[in-house]
Amino acid sequence: MVRKILVVDDEPVLVETIAYNLEQAGYQVFTAADGTSALQAANREVPDLIILDIMLPEMDGLEVCRQLRRESSTATTPIMMLTAKSDEIDKVVGLEVGADDYVTKPFGRRELLARVRALLRRKDYVPHEAEKSEQEMTNEVPRANRELVAGPVRIDLAGRRVNCRGQELELQPKQFELLTYLVRNRGTVLTRDQLLHNVWGYDYAGDTRTVDVHVRWLREKLEEDPANPRLIQTVRGVGYCFRW
Numbered sequence: 001m002v003r004k005i006l007v008v009d010d011e012p013v014l015v016e017t018i019a020y021n022l023e024q025a026g027y028q029v030f031t032a033a034d035g036t037s038a039l040q041a042a043n044r045e046v047p048d049l050i051i052l053d054i055m056l057p058e059m060d061g062l063e064v065c066r067q068l069r070r071e072s073s074t075a076t077t078p079i080m081m082l083t084a085k086s087d088e089i090d091k092v093v094g095l096e097v098g099a100d101d102y103v104t105k106p107f108g109r110r111e112l113l114a115r116v117r118a119l120l121r122r123k124d125y126v127p128h129e130a131e132k133s134e135q136e137m138t139n140e141v142p143r144a145n146r147e148l149v150a151g152p153v154r155i156d157l158a159g160r161r162v163n164c165r166g167q168e169l170e171l172q173p174k175q176f177e178l179l180t181y182l183v184r185n186r187g188t189v190l191t192r193d194q195l196l197h198n199v200w201g202y203d204y205a206g207d208t209r210t211v212d213v214h215v216r217w218l219r220e221k222l223e224e225d226p227a228n229p230r231l232i233q234t235v236r237g238v239g240y241c242f243r244w
Helices: 012-024 035-045 061-070 088-096 109-136 173-184 192-200 209-222
Strands: 004-008 028-032 049-053 079-083 101-104 147-150 153-156 161-164 167-169 232-235 239-242
Touching (some): 004 035, 012 028, 012 109, 028 035, 049 061, 049 109, 061 079, 061 088, 088 209, 101 109, 173 192, 173 209, 173 239, 192 209
Parallel strands (some): 004 028, 004 049, 079 101
Antiparallel strands (some): 147 153, 161 167
């Protein structure tokens, strides 16, 4: 099956170059030059991956990303942000609004295609792995409700819902998967590379700051005092551990 990719950028030459390289690699490409047309194209074509520039006219890429994540048809679609800025804050903000990866302009053809392939593999890999994990954890999770409980946190695996201290939390798909993996391995110190491998999937093309951003986001929703976390603890120089 040919994968569909939506490329969103207001630089015609760059869009043409990206589209050419993707088409040569066997992908079907759609393009948009602004945020509004990008949202319309995403709704119409339901792409397998979206390459989205941050600096767009009228509606910037960050807002487009936020809106894409609110729509059921694109809530879990891999999104790669393009940015002309190298500041870490721009990359962090992109990840916080729901992007899966980012690449800084200028970039080479090989890097672009490697990241595209990695994101598409993650899209295929993660749901399969999640189903496998549920089957492997049957002895721990009752078949009747498939629920994980750790202290104040209750995770409904079938319904993909999380409740903490009696309050239901809104989590993005990757936040849910990260929390589930941490809880299943509670008491075990997990490195950032382990988390990238098992939550984001094989051959992830990003870096470990992706994990840090998502952990910080989870803490803001789970912890009574995010600045002094008790549930998701940092193990300096190693990674993270869910303790209860």
